[in-house]
Amino acid sequence: DGGITQSPKYLFRKEGQNVTLSCEQNLNHDAMYWYRQDPGQGLRLIYYSQIVNDFQKGDIAEGYSVSREKKESFPLTVTSAQKNPTAFYLCASSMDRVVGTEAFFGQGTRLTVV
Amino acid sequence: DAKTTQPNSMESNEEEPVHLPCNHSTISGTDYIHWYRQLPSQGPEYVIHGLTSNVNNRMASLAIAEDRKSSTLILHRATLRDAAVYYCILRNRDDKIIFGKGTRLHILP
Secondary structure, X not given: OOOEEEEOOEEEEOOOOOEEEEEEEOOOOOEEEEEEEOOOOOEEEEXXXXXXXXXXXXXXOOOEEEOOOEOOEOOEEEOOOOOOOOEEEEEEEEOXXXXXXXXXXXXXXXXXXO | OOOOEOOOEEEEEOOOOEEEEEEOOOOXXXXXXXXXXXXXXXXXXXXXXXXXXXXXXXXXXXXXXXXXXXXXXXXXXXXXXXXXXXXXXXXXXXXXXXXXXXXXXXXXX
């Protein structure tokens, strides 16, 4: 079935370590997004990509990095520069520039840094 | 920043209709109005979207004001499974999808 998959569902890391969150989609979508959600809060945009090998910063990109080497994949690296990385991370995809269609979201990765 | 304004929370009784409002006074002519909902510990799911005309699907209805500065998501018969955070979002051609804080809907049995 077509969809968007995030892995792992739960992730624990020690403070100071970089960690990479996976996001894969088989919907043939051009655009992909990463969001962060803190408890009781809305979603905040970290990075987004409209095409392979191109991506733009969202509202809270500091301490994060991304790559888009393949259309299907948009991994997010949480670096040691991110001061408060513990959060729920959500990936999404949608058809590029076709604003009348919906975005599809993964089930999220809950990252805990200890 | 989000371009929409929604109440923080609302309550409704089970099996009654629910009207969730959204203000978007700075909407442009090319902005679509999208609604998503998020259940606890899950990713958001699409509910409905529209441009100018009212829209219906199996999940809900979307009523859009004539001047497009506000819209209302209508759940015709709320169930306990409809308890979620509902987000109203404007989408345009720069393709950023910006979320506000949404409305937390509580359903009373």
